[in-house]
Amino acid sequence: MSEQNAHKTSPRNVPLWQQLQQVAQVVQQVQAGSSTATALEQVPAGLRPGVQALVYQVLRGLGIGRWLREQLVPKKPAPLLDALLTSALVLAWRAQPEQCGGHAEGYTGFTLVNQAVEAAKRHPRLKHQGGLVNAVLRRFLREQEELEVVYRAQSPQRDPELLNLPRWWWQRLQQDYGVQAGDIVHQALQPAPLTLRVNVRHLSARDYLEQHLRPAGIEGILNGAHGVTLAQACPVQQLPGFAEGWISVQDAAAQLAAPLLLEALPQGNNLRVLDACAAPGGKTAHLLELADHAVTALDVDPVRCQRIHDNLQRLGLQATVLAADAGAPASWWDGQPFDAILLDAPCTASGIVRRHPDVPWLRREQDVPQLAAQQQRLLEALWPLLVPGGHLLYCTCSIFKQEGEEQIAGFLQRHADAVARAAPGHLLPKHHNKDAGLGENGTLGTGTASASLVDHDGFFYALLAKQP
């Protein structure tokens, strides 16, 4: 279920207090280190879409929520009560002065507070805390203006949104991007739209939009060479041609990978292409939609390899799928060099916070150097597998420079036979209809490939040619 429409499919007769109980449960688990997706699996299916929408809204305001809870209840409550109070405070804060926007639309701050109190009273583990929840939230309603003044005064640039990410994250963005950091946070805290990749083996993105979506009453815009971004998200299974393999869900920045690599290759078919970190197979499939090459799709996780199979099957495409560690080629490589390698390396995912607002709260500061070391290990292990004259496209869905620009600068220093070709470098998240003017950034970037993107996540691309 996409986020945008999730609340609309919730049964209207589910009272808010019941949803808030589930929200508190999920937020408690995320605060304890679980991903939102895993925590949502325990929510009854009928409640899940609406609960997900509220949870995402809470996560996008978690910095404010935690601060408010600390002001109002300085001694940290037990985890579930803490999660209920924090969630209710975020939603009520967002509702000010009278009405809550976004996914909790239609609820006033007073309704939210009443329903949060009800959620506590009717919960077996919180029923004795109803009085406390009532007192805390009503005090918030009385004091919210003063609280906002204090919070704003101590926020970087007096902008409360900037602390809706962990402080170390904000500091890293400032270190990497200086004055642009604030814009990046604002873009990252917006919900992402649903973007489709159209399979050009069947039809063009324009034909799909004009001949299939619009006649069905579904509005969208072209986004990049093969992308369509929908005005309103909906379940993809309901879209024309999904079962037939016409479309896949893929952010527009991720759709740059396959064309960037293929455009660097000589004309012809059946070149040996390695997709080294391939699951669930989005970029593998795009490569195969665009060209007839012999693609090996590798992933260390056998369960995720099954998803590559499933995706290729739906799209009617074929690759050799291997479950193996790309960093240990001795265990899987047949000794024949590859003409091209795509390394979509594991990373912090700092570029896709729009879609996964739990990411900043699950990551720890020390993950950045650890993942950078893993990326370096993969680059070093794969470079010898590339034929002289071949190309390696390195990408991550991170905007942290240690995982992008700095990673590649170090690689180029260590490898005299590697040359950086034109590639977008760091792409910063960009929301359609926002004129913040964010675009490419970084010394390695050229920006041409991304010029036609109207909305996309943050990403990094570097294209390396191996000197013959």
Ligand SMILES: C[S@@+](CC[C@H](N)C(=O)[O-])C[C@H]1O[C@@H](n2cnc3c(N)ncnc32)[C@H](O)[C@@H]1O
């Ligand atoms: C960013 S995701 C790849 C997304 C994929 N390229 C797509 O477009 O659908 C990174 C993947 O790297 C895999 N991975 C992590 N370490 C790996 C390793 N040492 N060897 C191979 N795959 C690895 C993870 O299991 C994960 O599926």
